[in-house]
Amino acid sequence: MILCENLGKRFGSSWALRGVTFEVGRGVVLAVLGPNGAGKTTLVRILTTELAPTEGRAQVAGFDVVREAEKLRRVIAAVPQEARPIDFLTPHEFVVSYLLLRGYSLKEAKRRGAEVLKQFGLWDVRNREIDTLSGGMKRRTLVAAVFAAEAEVVFLDEPTTGLDVYSRRVVWNAVVELKRRGATVVLTTHYAEEAAALADWVLVLNGGRVVDFAPPAKLVESVPGKYVVEIYGRDGTKLNSLAVAEVGDRRLYYVETPAYVEGAVVRPKSLEDYILLKIGAVGGHEGD
Numbered sequence: 001m002i003l004c005e006n007l008g009k010r011f012g013s014s015w016a017l018r019g020v021t022f023e024v025g026r027g028v029v030l031a032v033l034g035p036n037g038a039g040k041t042t043l044v045r046i047l048t049t050e051l052a053p054t055e056g057r058a059q060v061a062g063f064d065v066v067r068e069a070e071k072l073r074r075v076i077a078a079v080p081q082e083a084r085p086i087d088f089l090t091p092h093e094f095v096v097s098y099l100l101l102r103g104y105s106l107k108e109a110k111r112r113g114a115e116v117l118k119q120f121g122l123w124d125v126r127n128r129e130i131d132t133l134s135g136g137m138k139r140r141t142l143v144a145a146v147f148a149a150e151a152e153v154v155f156l157d158e159p160t161t162g163l164d165v166y167s168r169r170v171v172w173n174a175v176v177e178l179k180r181r182g183a184t185v186v187l188t189t190h191y192a193e194e195a196a197a198l199a200d201w202v203l204v205l206n207g208g209r210v211v212d213f214a215p216p217a218k219l220v221e222s223v224p225g226k227y228v229v230e231i232y233g234r235d236g237t238k239l240n241s242l243a244v245a246e247v248g249d250r251r252l253y254y255v256e257t258p259a260y261v262e263g264a265v266v267r268p269k270s271l272e273d274y275i276l277l278k279i280g281a282v283g284g285h286e287g288d
């Protein structure tokens with residue numbers, strides 16, 4: 001359903017993406033993880049036909065992103081990173097007009113619109129001007145419209161950034177339902193727990209290169225030990241740890257068995273630990 005071969009994008013003299021190769025099938029949720037500037041948005045922009053690659057090739061739903069861009073646009077839907085719904089419309093008007101633009105009849109657009117506005121907890125505010133809604137509700141309106149469109153491939157670039165815990169889960173449910181319907185979903189995120197909760201496959205980018213491409217559980221497995229002892233401003237060298245991640249004065253010790261240290265937090269390892277160890281160690285945090 002999505003195929004990239006040696007995909008690269010250069011801006012001026014620097015490469016935002018280089019040598020990106022991977023393939024995912026239908027009904028798969030792919031999370032793209034990586035630090036700021038890793039190339040996540042550039043990849044999504046190429047796959048949604050917004051940007052042309054400098055080298056390599058990519059296919060989405062059987063269409064080449066350059067040569068068959070027109071056809072491809074009909075079977076995908078996307079929420080770009082910083083997109084906002086049109087302010088002077090209401091959520092109802094916005095969702096219905098989005099569906100009309102995508103070729104739904106007015107009757108179908110209204111029916112489907114009502115369905116998703118309820119599902120996304122926007123029914124009570126459906127007739128308020130979007131301008132008067134909170135940032136999270138605006139973002140939910142946008143995701144609701146894209147979700148309503150029943151596209152074959154859906155791209156969500158940081159769909160839950162800035163959302164409260166309830167709204168985040170509303171979006172998560174939408175992703176699960178898209179997958180259940182057989183859609184392929186590409187999701188960029190900075191939240192490891194989001195990727196762990198939703199993704200079948202994770203593409204990890206750093207500095208424009210693929211660092212890993214694997215199911216989330218495999219990435220967690222690659223973290224040494226079973227537990228993490230997090231200590232702030234103190235030494236934990238007596239813990240016999242298998243690996244250590246350092247974030248300023250905070251040290252994370254990866255151990256086989258949980259150990260008690262005063263003032264420490266002990267927890268099972270997670271996908272976040274994979275990122276801290278693998279990306280934290282090699283990554284540059286541009287723009288942080």
Ligand SMILES: Nc1ncnc2c1ncn2[C@@H]1O[C@H](COP(=O)(O)OP(=O)(O)OP(=O)(O)O)[C@@H](O)[C@H]1O
Binds near residue numbers: 037038040043286
């Ligand atoms: N239009 C552009 N012109 C020049 N450089 C660009 C352009 N778009 C992106 N870049 C550069 O390409 C690199 C990758 O950027 P991209 O936005 O894809 O990263 P990202 O992983 O989405 O980052 P973030 O997590 O901060 O959103 C960065 O170094 C960025 O500065």
